[in-house]
C-alpha cells in the first residue's frame with residue numbers, strides 16, 4: 307500500500323553549481339492516478355525511444371512475433387504501472403517527469419526501474435529533481451539504499467547518476483539470438 311507523498315519530506319535542495327541554471331519551477335511529487343495511464347505511458351515511451359535496447363534489437367531482428375519495440379514497451383509499462391510505485395513530478399500543474407520502482411523490505415533496498423522526463427522538458431533540471439524525489443519517497447518508505455540500471459550508451463542517464471554521487475558497482479551486456 308503506497309501512501310500520499312508529503313512534499314515537506316522531500317529534500318531536493320540543489321547544489322550551488324546547479325542553482326545557477328535552475329530557471330524552472332521546482333517539481334511537486336505525488337503518486338500517479340489511474341486516469342493518467344495513457345499520458346504517462348506515451349511520454350515515457352517517447353522519452354526512452356532514442357535510447358532503448360528494445361529498439362536496437364528490432365533493427366537487427368525485426369518485430370518479435372509481430373510486436374515491435376513500442377508495443378513491447380507498452381506491455382512493459384502496463385506491468386510497471388500495475389506493480390510498482392509510480393511517482394510523478396508536476397511543474398505548474400503539468401506532469402513533466404516520472405519515476406517508478408519497488409522496495410525490497412528485507413534488504414531495505416529501493417529499486418528504481420524507470421526515470422523519464424517529458425521530451426519537451428529535457429535539460430531543465432527535472433530529471434535530477436525527479437531522481438531525488440524518488441529517493442526521498444523510498445527513504446520515507448524505509449529504504450536505506452537504492453539501485454538502478456542504466457545502459458552504458460545512455461550518456462545523459464550515466465552523467466546524471468555520477469553527478470548525484472551514485473557508485474558504479476557492475477557492468478553487463480545484453481545478448482540476443484534467433485534460436486536456431
Ligand SMILES: CC(C)(COP(=O)(O)OP(=O)(O)OC[C@H]1O[C@@H](n2cnc3c(N)ncnc32)[C@H](O)[C@@H]1OP(=O)(O)O)[C@@H](O)C(=O)NCCC(=O)NCCS
Pocket residue numbers: 324353354357420421422423424427428429430431432433434435455456457460461462463465466469
Ligand atoms: C535521463 C533524463 C531523465 C535526464 O532528465 P533531464 O531533465 O533532461 O536532465 P536534467 O536537466 O535534470 O540534467 C541533469 C544532469 O543529467 C545529465 N544530462 C542530462 N541530459 C544530458 C545530455 N543530453 N547529455 C549529457 N548529459 C546529460 C547532466 O549531467 C545534467 O546535469 P547538468 O545539466 O548540470 O550538466 C532524460 O534525458 C530522459 O528522460 N531520458 C530518457 C529516459 C532515460 O534515459 N532514463 C534513464 C534511464 S536509466
